[in-house]
Amino acid sequence: MSIATETLSHRNRAIQGLEWLWQSVRTAPGPSLAGLIALSLVLFAFVVPLVISSSPFDPANADLLNSLNPPFWSEGGSMVFPLGTDDQGRDLLTALAFGLRTSLIVGILSVIIGLVIGVSLGLISGFAGGAVDTIIMRAADVQLAYPALLLAMIIDGAMRQALGTSRDTNTAIAIVVVSIGISFWVQYARTIRASVLVEREQDYVAAARVTGRSRLAIIALHILPNIMAPVLVIATINLAIAIITEATLSFLGIGIPLTQPSLGTLIRNGNNFLQSGEWWIVAWPCAVLMLFVFSVNVFGDHLRDVFNPRLRTRR
C-alpha cells in the first residue's frame, strides 16, 4: 500500500468516525445526552481539584464560622458557598468534586482489576480446556453463589483483619478497590471464555496459525480484539455498579474512612443531619451519585442494545 492511499484511508476513517458519531447523536439523542452528562461530571471531578489544590477535608481548612450554611437561594445562604456548607464549614460544591474524584478513581481502578483478572482467566480457561478450565469455571460457580456487594463486604472484612485495624487512608482505599475488583471478575471470564470457544475455530485463526504466529500472538493480536466489544459493554455498566458499591461500603462505615471525601463518606456524614433539617448536606452527594449512575446506565444500556443483534430489529 502506498503512503498516499494510506493517509487517504486514515482520513476516510476519521470522517467515517465523525459521521458515525453524528448518526448516533441523531438516532439516539437520549443516550448521547447521558454520555455527555457523565463526561461533564468526570471533567468536573478532575478539573476542580486542579484549580483548588487544597482539599476541603484538610483539617487546616475547617471554617467553623461558616458551618451549616444553606444553599444560596435559601435565607442565610450566599454565592460564596452556592450549595451550602457542612458542619465543618466545608464548601459542598468543592467537597462534591473531591468526593466524586475519589469515587471515580476507586470505580475505575476496581473495574480494571476485575477486567484484567476476568479476561485473563477467561482466555486461559477457553484455550487450555481440560482440568484448568474446570477449576476456573468451578471457582466462578462458587463465587456466583454470592452477590457482588456481599462478596465485596466479606473480602473487605477479611482484609481488614489481615492488614490490622490501624490503617492509613491509602490502605483503606486499596482494600475497597481490591474487594470490588475481585467481586467482578466472573462476568468477564464467562463472556470471554464463551467467545474464545467460538472464535478459535474460525478460519482467520487457522490462517494466522499457518503464517507461523505464536499462540500468544494469536490470542493477543487476532482473537482478543474480536471479542472485546461485549466486555467493554459489561465494563461500562460495572463502572456504575462499582461506584454504587463504593458509596454503599463507605456509607456503611466499612469503606473509605470519613477523613477522605468520597460520595459514600459525604452521604454518611450528611445522614447525621437528616433528622435536624439540614437536608442539603445529604441531598447533594445523593443527587450527584444518582445523576452519574443514571447517565452511565442509560449510555451502557444503549451500547448493549447496539451490540445485541437479537434485539436490533425490534417490532
Add this chain to the structure above:
Amino acid sequence: MLRYFASRTFQAVIVLFIISLIGFALVANLGDPLAALLSPDATEAQRAELAASLNLNASFAERFLSFFGGLWRGDFGISYRTHEPVAHLIWDRLPATIELAFASLILTLVIGIPAGVHCGVHPKSMLSRAIMFSSIIGVTLPTFVAGILLILVFAVKLAWLPSFGRGGVVDLGFWKTGLLTASGWRALILPAITLSLFQVTFIIRMIRTQLLEVGQTEYIRFARARGLTESRVWYLHALKNTLLPVVTIIGLQLGNIIAFSVVTESVFAWPGVGLLFLQSIQSADIPVISIYLILIGAIFIIINLIVELTYPVIDPRVLRSR
C-alpha cells in the same frame, strides 16, 4: 432424569464443602482467638486451657474436621466481639431478617410480574414507557439512598411511619415476630419497600426482554398465522417459554434480597442478621463473618439446586440437550 438430579446434587454438595473450607481457612488464619477471647492479663494456664478447648494445637485437617462436624451440630464457634456462641447470636436475629425478606419478596412478585408482562406485551404503550422510565430510576437509586429518601419523606417530613427498629415484637418462644402488632407492621413498611425497589425493577426488565425476544421467534409468528387471538398467543404460547429464566431469577432474587438486607437493616436499624454481619465486619469479628459466608452460600446453593431441579418439570428440553 435420575442422572440429572444426582449430578446436580453432587455438584451442590462439593461447592458447599469448598465454601466451608474457605470459611474455616478465614477463621484459622485471621485474628488471634486467644487475644480476642481472653482479657490481656490472663494467666498462662488460662491461655493453655482455652487453646486446648478450641483445639488450637491440632493440625489444620483435624481442626477443619471438627469445625465441619460442628457446623452440622449447630456449633458455630464463639464471637470475638460479644464472646457469645455465634449460633445463638444468629438464631436471635434470624426472625427479623426472614420476615423482612419475605415481605419484600412478596412485594417484588406482586408488582414486578404484572408490570413486566405488560411492558413485554405492549412495549409501545404509554404505561409501558412510564414503567420503563421509572425502572431506570429504580436501578439507579442505590438501596441506601432509597432508604434515606423514604425516611426523609415519610418519617421526618410527614411523620407517618417510624424510621428505625422493628416496633412491637411478640415472643412465640421459638420465634420473635413483629407481624402480630400494629407497630410491627408499620415498622415493616419502609424497610420492605426499600429492599424490594431494586428487585422490582430488575424483574420488570427481565420479563420484558424475555417476552420481546420470544415475540420474534418463528413459532409465535406461526401461532399468529394460525389466526389465534393476540391474548392467546401471548399468555399461552409466549409466556410459557419465558418462564425458565424468570424462575431462575426469582430464585436468585431471594438470595439477593438476603444480601441487600445488610444495607437496608443498617439504614433502618432493623435488628436482623444483616446488621449483625455489618457490626462483625466493622470489628473484624472473623467467626461471625465466616459463618455468615457459609450460611449465605448454603442458602444460595440450596435455592439454586431447587431451581435447577424444577427445570425439567417446566421445560423437558433441558434433559434432552445433554
